[in-house]
Amino acid sequence: MNIKAIIFDWGRTLFDVDTKKEMLDSEDVLSYCKQKGYKICVASLVRANTTIEERTNQIKALPLGKYIDMFEVSDVEDKDEMLNNLVRKLNLQKEELLFVDDRVVKSIKYGNKNNHPTIWLQKGPYANELPNPETGVPTFTIKTLSELKNIL
Numbered sequence: 001m002n003i004k005a006i007i008f009d010w011g012r013t014l015f016d017v018d019t020k021k022e023m024l025d026s027e028d029v030l031s032y033c034k035q036k037g038y039k040i041c042v043a044s045l046v047r048a049n050t051t052i053e054e055r056t057n058q059i060k061a062l063p064l065g066k067y068i069d070m071f072e073v074s075d076v077e078d079k080d081e082m083l084n085n086l087v088r089k090l091n092l093q094k095e096e097l098l099f100v101d102d103r104v105v106k107s108i109k110y111g112n113k114n115n116h117p118t119i120w121l122q123k124g125p126y127a128n129e130l131p132n133p134e135t136g137v138p139t140f141t142i143k144t145l146s147e148l149k150n151i152l
Contacts (some may be wrong), residue, residue: 005038005090005092006038008100009102009107013102025146027067033152040069040070041090042070043107044071044073044129052103056071080133098118101119101121102124103126104129108120118136120138
């Protein structure tokens with residue numbers, strides 16, 4: 001793979017929305033990606049109990065924020081518009097942009113539909129939300145975020 005940028009999902013991929021803490025291995029993985037020269041992006045949907053401003057401030061204030069080059073936050077349930085914005089801003093070839101998400105129905109589906117490589121973090125409450133013909137099969141499936149380092 002000739003990856004130049006990675007778009008990570010925020011909730012339950014890099015940040016535990018239930019405990020309001022960074023996922024255990026997220027800082028190590030983002031640091032690794034940064035050292036390898038990847039541009040790091042985040043796509044985050046907010047729920048009813050969080051505003052766009054609160055999530056934006058959260059991403060900027062956490063230790064993970066120093067690794068993130070670009071992010072989009074939205075309260076619209078359809079994540080495609082937000083992902084389109086990031087893809088447009090990055091202006092890379094399809095094969096140079098990797099999507100990492102814990103849900104196959106969000107960024108994995110988007111990435112597959114648009115011919116980008118994808119990594120499904122099969123962990124947490126959506127681990128049993130399996131790929132189907134509509135979502136497509138992820139390029140890779142991992143059980144921990146740290147496994148991403150072995151793929152890159």
